[in-house]
Amino acid sequence: MVVDCKTCPLRKAEIFDEMTEEEIQFMGTFKVGETKLDKGAQILMEGARSPQLFTVLRGMGLRYKVLPNGRRHVVNFILPGDFLGLQSGVMGEMKHSAEATTTMTLCVFNRSDLWTMYRQQPQRAYDLTWLASVEEHFLGEALASVGQMDAIQRICWGLVRFFDRCDGLGLVSDEACAFPYRQQDLADAVGLSLVHTNKTLQKLRDRQVLSWQDGTLRFLEMDVARQLAMMEEDSAETRPLI
Amino acid sequence: MVVDCKTCPLRKAEIFDEMTEEEIQFMGTFKVGETKLDKGAQILMEGARSPQLFTVLRGMGLRYKVLPNGRRHVVNFILPGDFLGLQSGVMGEMKHSAEATTTMTLCVFNRSDLWTMYRQQPQRAYDLTWLASVEEHFLGEALASVGQMDAIQRICWGLVRFFDRCDGLGLVSDEACAFPYRQQDLADAVGLSLVHTNKTLQKLRDRQVLSWQDGTLRFLEMDVARQLAMMEEDSAETRPLI
DNA sequence: CGACGCGTTGAAACTCGTCAATTGGTGTGG
DNA sequence: CCACACCAATTGACGAGTTTCAACGCGTCG
Numbered sequence: 392m393v394v395d396c397k398t399c400p401l402r403k404a405e406i407f408d409e410m411t412e413e414e415i416q417f418m419g420t421f422k423v424g425e426t427k428l429d430k431g432a433q434i435l436m437e438g439a440r441s442p443q444l445f446t447v448l449r450g451m452g453l454r455y456k457v458l459p460n461g462r463r464h465v466v467n468f469i470l471p472g473d474f475l476g477l478q479s480g481v482m483g484e485m486k487h488s489a490e491a492t493t494t495m496t497l498c499v500f501n502r503s504d505l506w507t508m509y510r511q512q513p514q515r516a517y518d519l520t521w522l523a524s525v526e527e528h529f530l531g532e533a534l535a536s537v538g539q540m541d542a543i544q545r546i547c548w549g550l551v552r553f554f555d556r557c558d559g560l561g562l563v564s565d566e567a568c569a570f571p572y573r574q575q576d577l578a579d580a581v582g583l584s585l586v587h588t589n590k591t592l593q594k595l596r597d598r599q600v601l602s603w604q605d606g607t608l609r610f611l612e613m614d615v616a617r618q619l620a621m622m623e624e625d626s627a628e629t630r631p632l633i
Numbered sequence: 634m635v636v637d638c639k640t641c642p643l644r645k646a647e648i649f650d651e652m653t654e655e656e657i658q659f660m661g662t663f664k665v666g667e668t669k670l671d672k673g674a675q676i677l678m679e680g681a682r683s684p685q686l687f688t689v690l691r692g693m694g695l696r697y698k699v700l701p702n703g704r705r706h707v708v709n710f711i712l713p714g715d716f717l718g719l720q721s722g723v724m725g726e727m728k729h730s731a732e733a734t735t736t737m738t739l740c741v742f743n744r745s746d747l748w749t750m751y752r753q754q755p756q757r758a759y760d761l762t763w764l765a766s767v768e769e770h771f772l773g774e775a776l777a778s779v780g781q782m783d784a785i786q787r788i789c790w791g792l793v794r795f796f797d798r799c800d801g802l803g804l805v806s807d808e809a810c811a812f813p814y815r816q817q818d819l820a821d822a823v824g825l826s827l828v829h830t831n832k833t834l835q836k837l838r839d840r841q842v843l844s845w846q847d848g849t850l851r852f853l854e855m856d857v858a859r860q861l862a863m864m865e866e867d868s869a870e871t872r873p874l875i
Numbered sequence: 876c877g878a879c880g881c882g883t884t885g886a887a888a889c890t891c892g893t894c895a896a897t898t899g900g901t902g903t904g905g
Numbered sequence: 906c907c908a909c910a911c912c913a914a915t916t917g918a919c920g921a922g923t924t925t926c927a928a929c930g931c932g933t934c935g
Contacts, residue, residue: 459863481759523766533776534775538779538824825923827882835884
């Protein structure tokens with residue numbers, strides 16, 4: 392039942408870089424197993440020193456931080472191909488938590504092998520830095536979005552961003568993609584209250600910009616949504632897959 | 634006039650990891666020169682493909698993004714020891730701009746030597762990933778702060794964070810540190826309007842939590858400020874210096 | 876001297892958060 | 906099979922927090 396890296400279905404997605412035979416070979420030895428998680432399960436906990444790193448093979452989840460006052464901020468949505476635990480890998484402990492929103496399957500790697508990778512596979516090491524940089528870039532955009540936009544713009548931004556990521560992974564069919572989260576999750580991601588998020592979604596539905604029901608997200612007027620979100624057309628740059 | 638890596642004054646700061654002789658040696662060959670910038674000068678421009686990377690030797694600045702609607706978000710304040718241009722180094726182009734707030738001196742590296750570093754100095758490569766991870770961590774905190782806190786909390790968060798960074802660099806003396814920015818910069822960093830930032834600062838002054846005048850920041854009640862910012866005591870973890 | 880940048884202040888308008896109550900769907904136990 | 910609890914989505918009302926507009930003071934610079 393375990394997926395062999397050689398035939399990993401994720402690599403087919405257009406968003407990922409090509410990999411050499413040698414790299415695939417190496418990833419095969421790096422991977423030590425798979426984990427299957429039920430929906431709602433915790434993947435990582437803030438402050439934990441997990442000895443393991445993961446790549447999401449199937450399913451969706453979310454990363455979040457909980458503030459001392461009890462409020463939660465959703466840092467990002469987790470999609471297939473995402474690499475989890477890099478912070479604990481290099482910094483010693485996780486700086487945020489992660490949980491499964493749907494059932495998920497994760498490829499498991501040993502943190503202790505990370506250093507081997509840096510010595511023996513400089514290209515893969517470079518890719519890891521790349522990933523961290525991409526994440527930094529994303530968080531920078533999220534920060535600008537939450538800091539400078541109003542409710543409608545932020546909601547559009549969050550949903551368009553999610554849609555584009557799904558698109559790159561080939562998860563969009565018929566102009567629609569799965570969005571298995573609750574309104575509360577979206578609210579915590581863009582820094583709005585649940586009630587206001589709900590009312591803003593209502594406006595976007597009324598204006599025929601998008602629809603979201605039964606866990607399915609669909610943009611009826613993508614160009615309007617992009618304009619509201621102040622995002623360019625998805626650039627379709629490729630990125631590494633670990 | 635050019636500082637030799639062997640005698641780099643920055644390395645003395647307690648916040649930075651110890652470096653081996655070999656690493657210092659390598660950095661000496663990696664460094665190709667220095668640049669001095671006047672206040673207000675652009676360091677990096679969003680979208681640019683700079684062939685150079687920098688480490689801040691002296692001075693302060695800020696990183697920011699400009700949104701299509703003209704609004705600006707200050708992503709972070711730039712302090713000595715910060716490494717600039719990693720995104721353009723690994724991803725091809727900068728995802729934000731940076732400018733000097735005071736006069737600055739930068740160590741200059743060639744982007745083309747980065748790959749050599751990955752092949753020959755895995756420890757330094759690892760450090761680069763660490764840096765990107767730290768930055769990601771910081772942005773995650775900023776995101777949670779801007780997304781979930783009110784004005785007083787956000788302002789405290791931004792200023793305490795800055796103060797702690799200065800502290801780690803040995804830039805705090807007499808309980809005070811330099812803060813050479815405008816209120817507008819702080820406002821753009823925490824996602825508030827200039828006017829409201831001003832009034833919130835007034836409250837913090839009235840409550841005797843902090844003072845900020847003539848470019849000098851001082852906390853009169855640091856524990857109150859930390860509580861408002863919902864931050865723990867500064868953990869004094871060390872980090873690599875590139 | 877006048878222009879300009881930055882900090883400051885007051886008032887009005889508005890966005891957004893909180894409180895409260897309702898609906899519909901789902902699962903569980905009697 | 907129904908009663909009940911529970912969760913997510915929804916809606917209305919109200920008030921707090923923030924933004925925007927406008928004006929003024931102060932210092933610097935040409």
